[in-house]
Amino acid sequence: MRKRPPEAMSVNRAHGGPLNLGIEPPGPMETVPLRLIEVLCPRMFAHCPICGDPATTEEHVPPQRLGGTRMTRTCARCNNSFGTLLEADLVDWFDEAWSTSSFQSDAIPGRRQTSRLLRRWTSDGQFVFLPEGRCDPAVGEILAAGGDVTLEVSPPDQNRCRLALLKSMYLGLCIKAGIPEGEPADRLRAELLAVRDAKRKADVPVSPIALGLTVLRHWGDPITEESVVLAELLPETGPVLGTLLAGRVFVSASSSWSEATTEPTERLVYQLRVGAPVSGEVATVHPEPPPKRARRRGHA
Numbered sequence: 001m002r003k004r005p006p007e008a009m010s011v012n013r014a015h016g017g018p019l020n021l022g023i024e025p026p027g028p029m030e031t032v033p034l035r036l037i038e039v040l041c042p043r044m045f046a047h048c049p050i051c052g053d054p055a056t057t058e059e060h061v062p063p064q065r066l067g068g069t070r071m072t073r074t075c076a077r078c079n080n081s082f083g084t085l086l087e088a089d090l091v092d093w094f095d096e097a098w099s100t101s102s103f104q105s106d107a108i109p110g111r112r113q114t115s116r117l118l119r120r121w122t123s124d125g126q127f128v129f130l131p132e133g134r135c136d137p138a139v140g141e142i143l144a145a146g147g148d149v150t151l152e153v154s155p156p157d158q159n160r161c162r163l164a165l166l167k168s169m170y171l172g173l174c175i176k177a178g179i180p181e182g183e184p185a186d187r188l189r190a191e192l193l194a195v196r197d198a199k200r201k202a203d204v205p206v207s208p209i210a211l212g213l214t215v216l217r218h219w220g221d222p223i224t225e226e227s228v229v230l231a232e233l234l235p236e237t238g239p240v241l242g243t244l245l246a247g248r249v250f251v252s253a254s255s256s257w258s259e260a261t262t263e264p265t266e267r268l269v270y271q272l273r274v275g276a277p278v279s280g281e282v283a284t285v286h287p288e289p290p291p292k293r294a295r296r297r298g299h300a
């Protein structure tokens with residue numbers, strides 16, 4: 001499994017104090033009480049809960065890259081299409097990352113691509129980009145030269161991200177109560193199934209149900225280590241039932257569609273004024289890598 005990128009780190013600067021970077025944007029945030037109702041255990045169905053074909057592949061809920069575990073089974077077609085078409089947007093959203101990005105400035109000719117860019121925040125509210133993996137060495141030269149730099153990025157698509165969450169929430173409900181019948185469930189499945197017909201990501205149809213979900217993100221350490229927990233959000237307006245995924249993301253079981261959320265996500269362009277480069281060494285990263293398992297001594 002691909003490792004999760006670090007959420008937070010501390011950098012010891014050559015000059016000045018340490019620079020602490022976190023995944024959580026600083027500033028006031030809305031907090032809503034959440035009640036955990038029941039930890040859901042894996043439940044296998046003979047038929048795919050989404051399309052009804054024989055269920056032949058193990059399914060992680062939520063996706064493994066968010067920390068999900070094998071919770072149920074779906075058919076290979078559902079498993080593969082949702083993975084290919086939706087997962088990258090969900091993971092980018094969860095990791096606070098941009099998949100496609102490029103830098104450009106007068107210092108170096110051409111537009112220079114980077115690997116995935118992680119967006120992290122300093123405690124005083126400035127954002128810092130961390131390229132994950134390899135990137136064109138010219139990007140370093142562009143930033144070292146300073147001055148006006150254009151950064152172009154593709155943020156995660158809201159519709160695809162929400163569809164991925166809808167699928168995990170729906171599978172969670174199936175695990176809890178069995179595969180639901182009736183018109184609302186049929187409509188939900190129809191919006192999920194429409195994804196499978198898309199040839200590429202850009203063709204994934206807009207899902208009013210997915211966009212109408214209430215989604216809340218918990219920052220910091222996970223509320224629980226369990227993959228899927230039936231939970232209830234308790235805002236002043238009344239309780240909202242749903243699932244808590246990976247101890248971090250609450251997704252409501254009900255949806256209220258609003259036209260205002262249909263805006264497609266486009267590329268964003270930032271004009272940056274880059275100052276003098278800062279050098280330093282990474283001192284700590286969070287989450288810390290799992291401790292090595294103690295090796296049991298064998299008997300000769």
Ligand SMILES: [Zn+2]
Pocket residue numbers: 048049050051052053074075076077078079
């Ligand atoms: Zn299926």
